């Protein structure tokens with residue numbers, strides 16, 4: 001077989017890869033071993049230790065590989081949260097977070113190197129967008145964090161750097177692969193995808209027949225406020241987002257989570273709480289309130305605890321499930337994009 005130096009190993013069609021492996025080793029079963037390694041998100045060819053060393057060397061010569069390595073690891077001294085800065089094969093940096101809950105380990109992964117969406121409260125929007133991640137680069141983040149955990153990853157959140165629906169095809173391939181019993185075997189119901197509200201993709205996602213949890217960054221009960229914090233609000237209205245979410249709920253039977261960053265003087269007033277209640281009444285949903293400092297230190301400030309409590313009570317009294325996000329790893333800049341920002345600027 002002709003050398004295909006420009007091809008990524010993970011993107012090779014099965015038939016061609018089977019031919020290649022059989023030609024190099026005379027052993028068809030090596031193809032299955034190799035496929036399993038890929039599905040399991042092994043982050044480098046050298047980690048495929050069941051393959052003969054000669055085949056590994058040959059693969060390295062003949063193919064490119066989207067290697068992911070741990071560049072830095074920050075452990076919280078307050079809880080068991082670990083924040084990772086990963087280096088990609090082309091020098092880009094992304095982030096992931098490993099969190100320990102009572103029910104097991106959960107990881108948050110990135111879907112893009114950078115983000116085009118420009119949300120005002122997010123550190124990821126301060127460093128330019130570089131590129132989409134492949135499905136395998138997403139898998140490899142899970143692999144590396146599972147290795148650190150030393151235990152099975154039970155929950156996955158696609159909520160790190162990037163807008164997952166802006167990298168739709170790779171996201172879908174990632175979800176199917178991470179759900180594969182030969183791989184991580186994570187149930188769809190244990191996976192959450194977070195979007196800033198790309199309306200056509202919410203509808204398309206509803207058609208995928210994957211009962212994944214959908215989380216929507218709403219952050220405002222109306223377009224006027226939303227436009228001041230999220231440029232994407234100039235493209236799709238709050239009303240269009242809610243209609244798309246109703247469609248998602250009807251199609252999948254899954255409730256939608258609305259993320260709402262509480263920002264003092266912007267969206268945390270009683271008036272906005274009542275407006276949010278009117279907007280969400282009757283929709284199968286959950287509201288997750290995030291006092292803004294737990295996202296990032298910005299010009300924005302977090303409301304005082306009484307304001308947060310009042311906001312929460314208004315939603316709770318309307319019988320809409322609501323929680324205030326528990327702040328994990330507050331000593332290690334666990335908020336999205338901060339490590340990448342520092343690293344890429346250096």
Ligand code: SF4
Pocket residue numbers: 115116117118119122123124125160161162163195196217336
């Ligand atoms: S909050 Fe999400 S969508 Fe918005 S800029 Fe940050 S990473 Fe992008």
